[in-house]
Amino acid sequence: xxxxxSILELIGNTPVVDVSALSxxxxxxxxxxxxxxxxxxxxxxxxxxxxxEAAERDEILVPGRPDQVLIEPSSGNTGIALAxxxxxxxxxxxxxxxxxxSPERRQLLLAWDAEIIDSPGSEGSNGAVRMAQRLSNExxxxxxxxxxxxxxxxxxxxxxxxxxxxxxxxxxxHFVAGLGTSGTLMGVGRYLKENKPGVQIWAVEPPSGEMVxxxxxxxxxxxxxxxxxxxxxEMLDRKVVVRPKESIEWTRRMTEAGLFxxxxxxxxxxxxxxxxxxxxxxEQATIVTIASDDGWKYLSTGAWSDDIDLVVxxxxxxxxx
Amino acid sequence: MSAVVxxxxxxxxxxxxATTVTVEGVTIGEVLRALTTxxxxxxxxxxxxxxxxxxxxxxxxxxxxxxxxxxxxxxxxGDDEITLLPAVAGGAR
Numbered sequence: 001x002x003x004x005x006s007i008l009e010l011i012g013n014t015p016v017v018d019v020s021a022l023s024x025x026x027x028x029x030x031x032x033x034x035x036x037x038x039x040x041x042x043x044x045x046x047x048x049x050x051x052x053e054a055a056e057r058d059e060i061l062v063p064g065r066p067d068q069v070l071i072e073p074s075s076g077n078t079g080i081a082l083a084x085x086x087x088x089x090x091x092x093x094x095x096x097x098x099x100x101x102s103p104e105r106r107q108l109l110l111a112w113d114a115e116i117i118d119s120p121g122s123e124g125s126n127g128a129v130r131m132a133q134r135l136s137n138e139x140x141x142x143x144x145x146x147x148x149x150x151x152x153x154x155x156x157x158x159x160x161x162x163x164x165x166x167x168x169x170x171x172x173x174h175f176v177a178g179l180g181t182s183g184t185l186m187g188v189g190r191y192l193k194e195n196k197p198g199v200q201i202w203a204v205e206p207p208s209g210e211m212v213x214x215x216x217x218x219x220x221x222x223x224x225x226x227x228x229x230x231x232x233x234e235m236l237d238r239k240v241v242v243r244p245k246e247s248i249e250w251t252r253r254m255t256e257a258g259l260f261x262x263x264x265x266x267x268x269x270x271x272x273x274x275x276x277x278x279x280x281x282x283e284q285a286t287i288v289t290i291a292s293d294d295g296w297k298y299l300s301t302g303a304w305s306d307d308i309d310l311v312v313x314x315x316x317x318x319x320x321x
Numbered sequence: 322m323s324a325v326v327x328x329x330x331x332x333x334x335x336x337x338x339a340t341t342v343t344v345e346g347v348t349i350g351e352v353l354r355a356l357t358t359x360x361x362x363x364x365x366x367x368x369x370x371x372x373x374x375x376x377x378x379x380x381x382x383x384x385x386x387x388x389x390x391x392x393x394x395x396x397x398x399g400d401d402e403i404t405l406l407p408a409v410a411g412g413a414r
Contacts, residue, residue, distance in 0.1 A: 233388070236389060237389060238385065238386070238389045238390075239385075239386035239388070239389055240384055240385050240386065241381060241384035241385075241386075242384070243384070274384075274385075
């Protein structure tokens with residue numbers, strides 16, 4: 001079908017593409033699920049739609065009622081996805097955004113008519129979470145859907161991303177994704193563990209203390225409630241750190257497979273390569289990774305064109321992956 | 322077998338300011354016990370009384386979280402780099 005009543009019908013059902021050209025081992029197939037194909041440009045479209053629909057079911061939000069305000073901390077993609085849906089529904093969205101995210105994110109939020117509240121860049125995503133919690137306490141009349149604790153976040157992945165992966169890749173042996181709110185890992189992880197016993201769930205995290213937009217280290221002092229609520233420590237089979245330089249290198253290498261993806265997707269691919277390297281030569285394995293978004297929002301960082309050491313140095317000052 | 326352990330900033334004062342320490346051990350448990358033998362005051366931050374990993378300590382062998390590799394039983398090879406990262410306890414929930 002190529003005709004749709006609403007752009008929201010285009011959320012999900014993203015394609016999975018074979019990127020085994022980048023696999024370090026011939027016996028390991030690697031596939032990437034291209035979440036940049038979602039209409040607002042990232043995997044977070046699924047989460048944002050699920051958060052809004054749950055709030056409407058609970059009548060926290062009512063379409064058509066005037067002067068309804070939402071506040072949400074986001075380093076970018078959730079804010080952008082919420083902003084698109086809020087624009088359609090007529091809600092006013094305030095996004096608490098670390099001041100040092102890439103300028104494209106800021107522009108996109110403004111394009112969807114969201115209001116930006118800056119949080120200190122030095123405090124990263126955790127600072128945005130704290131500020132949003134404080135503002136929400138001061139303004140109980142604002143809807144605070146709080147993606148880090150809302151079960152509608154992993155539920156979106158349990159009901160859509162997970163089933164799509166298993167339908168398209170029934171031979172999956174490993175699922176590798178980044179750790180942000182942990183929604184993708186918890187939702188897809190639970191679905192796969194229930195429906196394909198033996199699948200391994202691998203988390204990729206940035207080094208502690210690094211500013212990594214969209215990904216977060218659990219060691220940075222904030223563990224998302226949905227991680228603990230879903231027994232994340234038991235759900236995960238492995239958790240590996242990927243360093244900024246590896247992330248940029250693999251973001252660039254993804255172009256060898258024809259993929260122009262965001263930097264967290266490069267980080268996750270680097271994690272998938274680490275995973276592939278653990279598979280014995282006489283075993284077949286099929287790794288599915290999530291490419292959370294496309295590269296467009298990161299062009300200003302010079303990630304593909306500038307000297308890699310320069311890009312990595314910049315990564316320490318600006319949140320861009 | 323000796324392994325290189327990278328010491329995080331918060332533990333350095335208790336470890337004579339060292340940024341890396343080379344210790345003997347073939348498991349993470351042996352490596353951590355060797356550290357506490359040399360620097361007894363850090364014991365409470367590394368291991369529980371029953372010898373398991375302290376809840377707020379995260380240990381990586383070559384960037385792989387040992388909690389998913391068998392914890393204190395995780396194997397250590399000669400050229401492995403071990404990183405200790407204490408979690409900030411206050412934000413755990």
